[in-house]
């Protein structure tokens with residue numbers, strides 16, 4: 001297998017050098033930072049695709065690996081990544097920005113009492129602000145945020161990040177990805193996270209990104225770090241209604257951008273029939289495999 005990979009690498013290098021030699025006079029590959037990066041990116045994409053296919057063969061695992069600078073898909077296994085599906089709490093960052101747009105980016109504090117205030121964590125998250133609510137994916141907090149939002153209030157944020165808009169019938173917590181009335185395509189959502197990082201100077205966005213960093217350190221995304229011990233990554237997890245067959249009660253989702261301060265790659269993972277926190281573990285294992 002190693003020999004095959006080496007041959008593949010050599011072939012890629014031959015292709016790269018052929019394409020370089022056929023260029024008209026001008027910068028060589030090595031002197032052209034863009035070409036050099038593209039070449040390295042192709043080699044990385046090829047070896048990542050091989051490693052993920054070999055070491056994560058289960059059809060229960062879907063993934064999209066994107067170049068964080070260009071949004072290009074480097075490797076993937078996802079049936080119909082363009083088709084809108086319920087994406088669960090992966091939508092929460094965009095719900096938060098839509099709320100901010102209509103509330104001068106002033107976010108409330110909230111006390112999550114668990115089951116009694118509609119959170120997935122029975123004992124509750126206690127006092128949470130936006131950053132903690134993103135980190136722990138607190139449903140109770142987002143029920144409060146969406147209490148008076150309508151689908152129309154989400155439209156400009158959806159357009160800004162090129163997400164599919166929620167249907168007009170979506171109300172309340174459905175606008176934070178609970179339920180299945182706001183569907184968007186996995187590929188659009190993955191690229192929306194790249195756009196989120198690009199807009200990190202915009203109001204509200206830095207709090208969302210701080211929440212994703214905290215998720216990786218001590219929130220629902222902490223399992224990524226257990227498997228992939230890189231100090232800083234950005235993570236959001238979610239669980240959504242299973243949209244493929246064979247049917248399961250729910251699918252776990254995780255999106256990871258690494259490294260946190262200047263993401264090079266984005267990995268979105270869906271694991272059939274598990275919670276989001278467990279999908280985070282798989283995402284960490286996949287990153288460890290391709291980044292070594």
Ligand SMILES: [Zn+2]
Pocket residue numbers: 112113114119120121124125126137138139140141
């Ligand atoms: Zn909560």
